[in-house]
Amino acid sequence: MASAASSPASTQALPAALANLRGRDLLSSADLNAEQTAALLELAASLKAGRCQIDLGGKVLGLIFSKASTRTRVSFTVAMARLGGQTLDLNPQVTQVGRGEPVADTARVLSRYVDALAIRTFAQEELADYAHWASIPVINALTDLEHPCQALADYLTLQETFGALEGLTLAYVGDGNNVARSLAVVCGLLGMRFVLAAPKAYQFDDAFRKHLKGLLPNAEIVETTDPVAAVKGAAAVYTDVWASMGQEKERAKRLEDFKAYQVNEALMKHCPDAVFMHCLPARRGEEVTDGVIDGPQSVVVEEAANRMHVQKGLLAWLLAK
Secondary structure (H helix, E strand, O other): OOOOOOOOOOEEOOOOOOOHOOOOEEHHHHHHHHHHHHHHHHHHHHHOOOOOEEOOOEEEEEEEEOOOOOOOHHHHHHHHOOOOEEEEEEEEHHHHHOOOOOOHHHHHOOOOOEEEEEEOOHEEEHHHHHHHHHOOOEEEOOOOOOHHHHHHHHHHHHHHHHOOOOOOOOEEEEOOHHHHHHHHHHHHHHHEEEEEEEEHHHHHOHHHHHHHHHHOHHHHHHHHHHHHHHHOOOOOEEEEEOOOOOOHHHHHHHHOHHHHHHHOHHHHHHOOOOOOEOOOOOOOOOOHHHHOOOOOOOOOOHHHHHHHHHHHHHHHHHHHO
């Protein structure tokens, strides 16, 4: 799908697995199959290394962000610029979106102005509504349910670190939140083992477990309350804040519930060959210590940098001929 405002874009070396998928939405990590996920990571790696060039000159990406953002906002903006396109910040506080204009009206009109929308909001249902009414690609830039762009950047980082990913274990210590869900899906797609260490009340809900089982029946997804058991043998140890945006009222309870799940130097001693990962921003001294996030096992800066490269690949896939 292309908007009336767009002009032709050119591409070189677009992977065959992605070549016929122009105009798709990316609302969930499950919107890609294993072959497409691997191809998108390879495209991102090729763009990062300068092995291929894709021109999105004349293309415009609209950002609708109802939640605060640093890495997602900047990485999409810079990615689009480096591909020759432009980004338009459609801040809900200064547009009619924030005054209650129906999604149907907003999405249909914006489809005539811009070539894709990246949306960061609370409810996955709102994102799905945009995708339903828009005639241009819609990208999940984070919802309460998933964060697929973050997961893709994480696995690009792991691929750069370890090469082959199949058979590796990613241990996620903390809340089974949006980031954890997307990581679990991509883990299953790429043949990795995913372990979630969290208190019972913060593990995956039954609906998501059923979704995973139906989507990836052979995936190895493990849940435990023991963080030490989770990280033993892991290639990567991942954590995130214990109280995400919108959970501020639960913060005190969550701090108490997760106090045994801090990723600290003592925990990392059980996996000396693992890398440490965090989607950022981090609450240092809560879910992770300074010694770990700034330590030799940490790849958080490289991980954040790869957000831009993955999003270059994603935008090229969605918008290039």
